Amino acid sequence: MAKRVLQVCHNHPRVRPGGAEVYAHELHRHLRRDSEWEPTFLARSGPPHSPAGAPHEGTRISPVEGVADEYMLYPEDHDFDWMFGTMRRRKDLYTEDLRRFLLALRPDVVHFQHTLFVGYDAIREVRRTLPGVPILYTLHEFLPICHNKGQMVRTFDRSLCEEASPRRCAECFPGIAADEFLLRQRFIRAQLDLVDLFIAPSATVRERFAEWGIPRERILLEDYGRVPAPPAATARPAPHDVLGIFGQVNPYKGVDVLLRALQALGPEAPPLRLHGANLDLQEHSFRNEICALLASTPNVTDAGAYPPERAGEMMAAVDWVVVPSIWWENSPLVIQEAFAAGRPVICSDVGGMAEKVHDGANGLHFRVGDPESLAAAIRRATTAPGLWGRLREGIPPVHSMAEHATAITAAYESLLASRAAEAVA
């Protein structure tokens, strides 16, 4: 009989596409299609991301219409406590709805992709209801460590944060006492301590969580896998001077840094294709700032959001993909997409970006958050003879979903074998 794995995710790409949920769902579909595992996908849904709440009286879990192995979980979003990542009052979400679901499904492995809007308590519920079942948890950003949306960026000046501590966190949130941050850290750690194995897509994330106290041996370094993109990745004729930026437009993605760099270049500024998403969800002041920069920067084409399945096609229309984030990033999917499309990357020199893109080998680094430094990198990229071709040659093969799924299922098997050995002992 096939072994069952339950993946729990904070969102379903059908409701709202986002990097982590798209990846998690692709892994789920790959396991369904190409593995001996029987996967189930449980994604949080409901307001505000989806207009509809739980469709059936008496349960907060319902199947996704027309799909055999996917379910939606409908917690009350207003009860979710952002500070502690838990339901404030409705613990029966775990002790009733989730418990019934777990007992009905009886998975052999539970893999948490994300617990935002679900709550860290869901981990405890799994451990309590299915004591022998291995639990995995993928670390998509620093949310358990950092209350500032998991970015590890200081709130007051957007500088990078190297280390969370109750006192430092209280500096970022003057309205919250340092004691509350210790409480937060202890509470989240108490739940995460029940996890058997963490998956870190980058060494950056693994090291940060190890420093935070998760034993390093319990963190598996395993990058995201990509479903192969359609073969749109052809070389482009010179000049190689078209820049592209892809993904969310929010205060941490550095779109403003790129626009300022282009302004600094003046008439030398190369064309930019902007494939941005979710600017409309950002705070008013940030939206105004970006709109003003866009209006005053020449040669920028607002090319609209990019559906993940069309990434290759859209990247084929540019020469360089720019990733100017001012936060650490984990393992940006956009870098994998750029590499899959055969495009060198110009990125900030920190965190997961610097880890995945090697300066001078398959891309260029610039000083994080510094428009002048980025302007210099762009000037070099667009004028240095032969550079584009050389860097393109250095692009490594992309980690495929098949390779990734093999590694993930091997981890499942290994944990099950350890459990079996413990049971015999």
Add this chain to the structure above:
Amino acid sequence: MRPPTDSRAAWLCEEVLLVRERDTDRIVPVPASSARAGAEEGLTDLATFLREGAAGWDAGTRTRLLDHLASLGASLGLSPGLGEGLRQAREVLRERHPLAGPGRGVAVKRLHRIDERSFYARGRCWDRQAPIVALAAVTPEGERVELWDSVSQLGEGAFAGRFETAFPTCASEGWVFEARSEGGSVEAPAAVMPDPLRTLFADVALDPTGVTGLCEGHLHPALSRLAELRRGTGIEELFAVGDAPRAPAVSIVVPLLRRVDLIEHQLAQFAVDPELADCELVYVVAEPDQAEPARELATELYGLYGLPLRLAALTGPGDLPLACERGAALARAPRLLFLGSDVLPDRPGWVGALAAALDADPVLAAVAPKLLFADGAIDQAGLEWEQAAASGERRLRARLRGMRRELAAAEEARELEAASLACLLLDAAAYEAAGGLRGDYGLAGYEGSDLARRLAAAGRGLAYVPTAELFRLEGLGAEPERLAEPYARWLHGRRWAGELAEAIA
């Protein structure tokens, strides 16, 4: 000449008819049950009756009638109807004064109820031309209490003090304070304010040297009375969930004030500590209105964490020491551990470390751990007495506060003079023999010090255990210590001054 009238009677309330005697014109209250037939002849409303009946009376006569009526509250019981009737009577009969005169005035900053017949007031009255000779409080029901000779006079017309009424009074609104000098009288309205403890604790600072007797004569009796009232509060066990050990080694009593959500944070830590399996966990809600939210939360949390626990609530308003004291009465184990709800263990094993220290030395009756701030600095390695260099005052302070947790001095086990109730493991029998907590300091540290002194008097000791480390998160809404500290210090000194002087010397 009083104008001729037919108004001969009016209802003061449902139970009392006021009748004007035809022969003497005196107004007398008659119980409804014994009102003679025809007594209601000429019945009118209360205000009209009193205006007509008392018109032409001098102020003294009206005041005597008011006093007489106010006394009905004592003999009949102050029903809402009687209270309202008395308030109406007072409005008609009371001599009114201006709110302020030239250079004259009276103001009441604080008026608090201690019980139904005792109050505390703080204010100021002044006259630039002549000394104040009288100050009176007039209750909403019309009773007049002279204060000037009994309150503490704090200079420049400021006064503060506790006073008692002869008759019960229950209304919060409608108080009047009158001040009189040779230049005339003035008055000011006042209303009873909530939270007397805050004012009483703060007012200790008004007379730091004790020269006016404010603390001894007013604050201490008021605070003692409030503590006495609190002691009348009982405890009710709301539920017990899970299979608690039949014979627990330790009963952990956690008082809950304001933030019942802290239960969840403690359970998240206790759930990973195997030593908790031998412990009985008793949460005590100190505010009755928090009992239901606490019950709902505890039920849900039991479903998630599966840790057996008992939940109890005080039956009336209380404070942390009272919740500890009442919770201790429910405890079954030979070891009793008081634990603040804002205290989180740094790691498992802390109960065992404390218990081992207590077991190792039969002289010991209590042990306290190392308490840390959120940033890991020491909050307290026990408490100690010190003499302030400048003022010479003896005060209780947190030992090694602010130092690194690994400091050599913080790593040494030692005897202690005192420890707070934030985390204190006790021999339950010794605790009971010592009489438990006093419950009147308003500050856990001084409660702990007092208890330690009584244990010491019985030949039992208190020690510090550095291997047990817990975080104490004062920033979670706990009352600032500085508010209650001056009174607690004064009270502790009053009880233990001689021994403390000896100890410091």
